[in-house]
Amino acid sequence: MQLLDNDLLKSFVAIAEHGSFTRAARQVHRTPSAISMQIKRLEETVGKTLFVRDAKQVRLTAEGEVLLSYGRRLLKLNEEAMQQFFSPKLEGRVGFGTSDDVGTRILPRLLSQFSRSYPAVQIDVVVGSSRANQQKVDAGELDMALVVVGNEGQETRGEIVHSEPLVWAGLEGGIAMHQRPLPVAVANQGCVWRWMAMNSLDQADIPYRVAYTCEHSSGQEAAMLADLAIAPFPLGLVRAPLRKLGEDLLPEMGSYQISLVRGGNNPINEALTAYVKEAFADFNS
Incomplete structure (x- = not known):
């Protein structure tokens, strides 16, 4: 079983919160095409479609909403773990x-x-x-x-x-x-x-x-x-x-x-x- 990649999760959460690939790309310092490829890889990893795309907005699917909850928690735990070792005591x-x-x-x-x-x-x-x-x-x-x-x-x-x-x-x-x-x-x-x-x-x-x-x-x-x-x-x-x-x-x-x-x-x-x-x-x- 493949593990979820933090970089992919970070881009996924950014898109979910901004409702836009373009705005999310600016936040994670990537191009819209690069972030689109990341989501494709993430969807292949979990075997589910995560976003519904239309002309005006990007919306989470039901599976995407489930992953968003896990993604936020995983990113937060990763941040806390790094703080333990690199943040000033x-x-x-x-x-x-x-x-x-x-x-x-x-x-x-x-x-x-x-x-x-x-x-x-x-x-x-x-x-x-x-x-x-x-x-x-x-x-x-x-x-x-x-x-x-x-x-x-x-x-x-x-x-x-x-x-x-x-x-x-x-x-x-x-x-x-x-x-x-x-x-x-x-x-x-x-x-x-x-x-x-x-x-x-x-x-x-x-x-x-x-x-x-x-x-x-x-x-x-x-x-x-x-x-x-x-x-x-x-x-x-x-x-x-x-x-x-x-x-x-x-x-x-x-x-x-x-x-x-x-x-x-x-x-x-x-x-x-x-x-x-x-x-x-x-x-x-």
């Missing part, structure tokens, strides 16, 4: 701040992958509100933090690493969404989700009342499960028995962003930043 600690809605989704994979590459680095995770964590970065208590941004007129600091729709959510079959004034569960003043929710309700002239407050999304989820209120919630966190509430009843809020704010540049911060970006890229793919 890092030792020390890094303070990392995040909110609970972000942490529950990317932290397990992020911490696992980073610790395999840099086992001598201690990561101290602080879960708190975006405002509190950003203040801790400014005070030197944290090295970096993921903060939610989106308030009108708010200065956006750091680097945007994620964007996601904010939707209205509530208990499936619940009565909270039908009450007036509308009971909502939000965080305290200064929260981006709170501002987006109240601004949309004000513009739609829908009467509401703050029925529940909590700085953590888990607390807002509890209020919805108890059918005390509905809440603005990231689309990716809405799961049964909660459901997304229809736009025919409530106004759209748009998307919010997550920014990575860093307190300074050093080798550990740089290394962890790369893993944070990759974790979000994997999450969004």
Whole structure:
């Protein structure tokens, strides 16, 4: 049985992510004809057609989607193995701040992958509100933090690493969404989700009342499960028995962003930043 060639996988993943042989060729520094020959070799190796080509775009076949998952993991393992031998050895600690809605989704994979590459680095995770964590970065208590941004007129600091729709959510079959004034569960003043929710309700002239407050999304989820209120919630966190509430009843809020704010540049911060970006890229793919 033949083994998969890393160079072929690298070109294959580039085409899948860019949707174009030409753009992928520029990324891997090859000509379009050379990268086309690579895909032909890869398809001969696995015995399957990996792409459907038409005039406007290149799409993965079902077999191609399966190989993409394996390809990304194989390339990542190869990179981690090389880092063990050729990357500068890092030792020390890094303070990392995040909110609970972000942490529950990317932290397990992020911490696992980073610790395999840099086992001598201690990561101290602080879960708190975006405002509190950003203040801790400014005070030197944290090295970096993921903060939610989106308030009108708010200065956006750091680097945007994620964007996601904010939707209205509530208990499936619940009565909270039908009450007036509308009971909502939000965080305290200064929260981006709170501002987006109240601004949309004000513009739609829908009467509401703050029925529940909590700085953590888990607390807002509890209020919805108890059918005390509905809440603005990231689309990716809405799961049964909660459901997304229809736009025919409530106004759209748009998307919010997550920014990575860093307190300074050093080798550990740089290394962890790369893993944070990759974790979000994997999450969004």
